[in-house]
Amino acid sequence: MAGSRFSVLRQFAESDWHGFLKGVEKEGLRVDRNGFIAQTPHPKALGSALTHPRITTDYSEALLELITPVCRTTSDLLTSLRQIHQFVQQNLGDEVFWAASMPSALDGDPSIPIAEYGTSNIGRLKHVYRQGLAVRYGRMMQSIAGAHYNLSLPDEFWRTWQAALGNQQKLKDFKSDQYFWLVRNFRRRSWLLMLLFGASPALDASFVANVSHNLSRFDDQSWFGEQATSLRMGDLGYHNNAQSSLNICFNELGTYTKTLHRAIHTPWPEYETIGNRRGDDFIQINTSVLQIENEYYSAVRPKRTTERGEKPIQALDARGVEYIEVRCLDLDPFSPVGVNASQIDFMDLFLLDCLLEDSPRIGDDECERLDDNYKDVVARGRDPELKLCRGGSRESMMNTANELLDQLEPLAELLDGWGDGTTYRSALADQRRKLEAPDLSGVPSAQVLAAMDSQRMGHREWTLAMSRQHQDALRQEGLDAEVLAEFQAMSEASLAEQRQMEEEDNEPFDQFLERYVQT
Template identity: 75%
Template sequence: MGASRQALFLQLTSSDWDGFLKGAEKEGLRVDRNGFIAQTPHPKALGSALTHPRITTDYSEALLELITPVCRTTEEMLTSLRDIHWFVHQHLEDEVLWSASMPCELDGDASIPIAEYGSSNIGQLKHVYRQGLAVRYGRMMQSIAGAHYNLSLPDSFWQKWQQLLENGQPLKDFKSDQYFWLIRNFRRRSWLLMMLFGASPALDASFVQGVKHNLTRFGDHTWYGPRATSLRMGDLGYHNNAQSSLNICFNELKTYTNTLERAIHTTWPPYEEIGTRRNGEYIQINTSILQIENEYYSAVRPKRTTERGEKPIQALESRGVEYIEVRCLDLDPFSPLGLNAPQVDFLDLFLLGCLLQDSPRIGDAECERLDDNYKDVVNRGRDPDLQLARCDQTTPVMDAGRDALDELEWLAEQLDHWQGGQRYRVALSTQRQKLEEPSLMPSARVLDAMTSSGKGHREWTLELSLEHQKMLREAEPDEQMRADFERMSRASLDEQAAMEAEDTVPFGEFLESYLAS
């Protein structure tokens, strides 16, 4: 089956191949000049976090999220991301954007301000959802930053691919099935991304103050995992007991939406004990395992752009999967943008490879095995003695990595043949070098840089963040770009004000209607 998909793909011509559609969402904490989380509100010059199309906040008022439009090329996407960074840095005053995924200095939950979105019902819903995350998991976990990479293939490809597969489904259903085919293989291979791009092997001591952990002391204010690739994606990052009870199935759209829907409508006793209000104020949307779909943490998500007030499940069920969101990427602390071009090109290659390789349904036993592989690479991916489970045998992690890259060689050659140049072979070679020289892995580079600088996580990251800010602020200003961003900021503030003026239904009634839908 896998070979037949590869053979079918090779029947395409350069005129059939229209490239990738891509975009990024990059998070980053605002911090003060001492490396402490910012206590200031979202800068008004950056517009409304509720309605601005490029600049918003994630969990915290201090956690910026920068969003590119859909782009055709890696260069276009990174240029867009650089432009957004440039504008943001012009308005941070004495603050700086933190370059690492693991946070700056914190002083417990109270030091992490929850994002505010104004008085509209949608704005209040977003805030109450974040209050719910705080009472369920605490705020510390929510201060972690990452990069999300969004990828889709144009309809011109899907139509041709459907003809080659001799599939008679409606295009919407065909695309959804194929994206889930890709997702199943992503689940099988996502450990590779943690090894190649994991860049959070250390953290500030304030993050684990009073918490039991198995980390090693690096310095007075830093802990680290000697072989870890991504503490962000490990047990100290995104996890919780309630979600561990879920069995979200990624085999097809229907099972995925059904299992998510069930979680949103299944109460969880500890959350029932908390209740939805405290002193008359809403502190969570509901008492279910999940308040909404976005609460489910996963390394990958099938996505569909939602309309205002529409739930993600509703959008997926009515219009099908539109794109894939890769959510397991640490920020690249060495890049002012948190992402780099060879990484983005490799992600394109990797995700397309997941579509073109055999992808049987994932049963319970395989699902457990895949989760174990992922956790092992997160915690000790640079351990040469680590063995990964593959079917009924184990393989040294570096050999498994080489095998995974070898499987992409033909595809890199084909894409380069169609597009000209050596973009994908270079991207593949760049990742292969990390397996041959593990000191080139981002997680190893972070520890080496901290060691050579004589600084802990906080001091080293702050120094790097200030360097990135200086470089971005000194970039040649584009007055048209500045005017465009200022116009977007003003328009977003006007849009938020209009939403607030239009809302006449009390929030309690709005929430009841939202949950009933």
């Protein structure tokens, strides 16, 4: 724990601590009763994927994304997420909501339908962006699901924190600098999250059909990583060679947005060869390194809510960082909603400590070492003998992990003291227990393999069984009539809003796209 900044926090009165603001974006595939990716359109009962505030789609028409509102407590967040799941589950018919990050049975790229958002220019833009992802990377990578955790601290905290540190910046600039301070330390420690929460050590054989890999056979329909924690975040998951030149290590807002802006406006030869059109159809937004900011893959992003028609980097430049989006969390297949309370509470503790710890800027050499640590834990994190780069030496991953958890104890005690409970110490203890077994059999990735093995099921069969179990439980719980009516009203309102957008949109799409690319 950094002495100076933690000491400042300890001097806060209980009334100075205003807690966390948090939210979750949870993805998951719709699959048929046999565990094959759904070929059906987005269910109309779930509203418009373009305009619904809680239920949308990610890359594929079959890849749902459920979005909670901003919540002040973990309990409120999980209640909201569960209600969204309950509404979705009631409207899936014979289909099932896939519980794992790595996808269900697939039959190559053609089996993964690209999401549709209607005929408005914004809707068509979203579809063309996804077409661009398909021609650049293929659709298989885009069928993977995860949970994104969003965290911010309220302005009341930031004003008190700024005064305590004696800072004289504008509040928006101070907040941005402090969020990047947090992000730099997140980069230094993100490997720990892959050890504690990585839960995708296996996959369906259809995902790697005709693809070279170094996985081991689990059964006729499944492969697994002998020591992997998260195949989702490894070489078979999210990666992009064209982006390796960006060298974004999140030192400050100005360089971050400039780097992304340059990538969106820098042609990439391979993408220029593909071109923007195939006949009359647009297949990419542009031929640059990135089509849009969201194409940049990273474990964490500084974010700002955008206004209609505004690009993310424009919003960041204009109003500063609003919250942090953690993107590296696998779905918890043992949870009906993909995340759990102890995990969320630990994330709050972990991220706040990233704000308190000293956070020097990251140079190119350190950036490379941090990337290597992350990749090593993703690929070999269940090896208790694994060593990571720390400073100028190689040190035991297990020792370093336990030291980081020890470091969080004083902060957990402080937060529990203000809240008059044991929430954070309990969440911390839960993570410690995962590391107690010498063979790391307590981490989620090991538990997934153990469950598959004990039930003599491959990845597809086991995940389908878990998905059905979650579906049955959520359907039996049901929704209160008032909550159900609210969701039905949201769906109807979203469909009406999409229709209105399409009726009012008279600008030809090619002109709209040209104007969008030039801004």
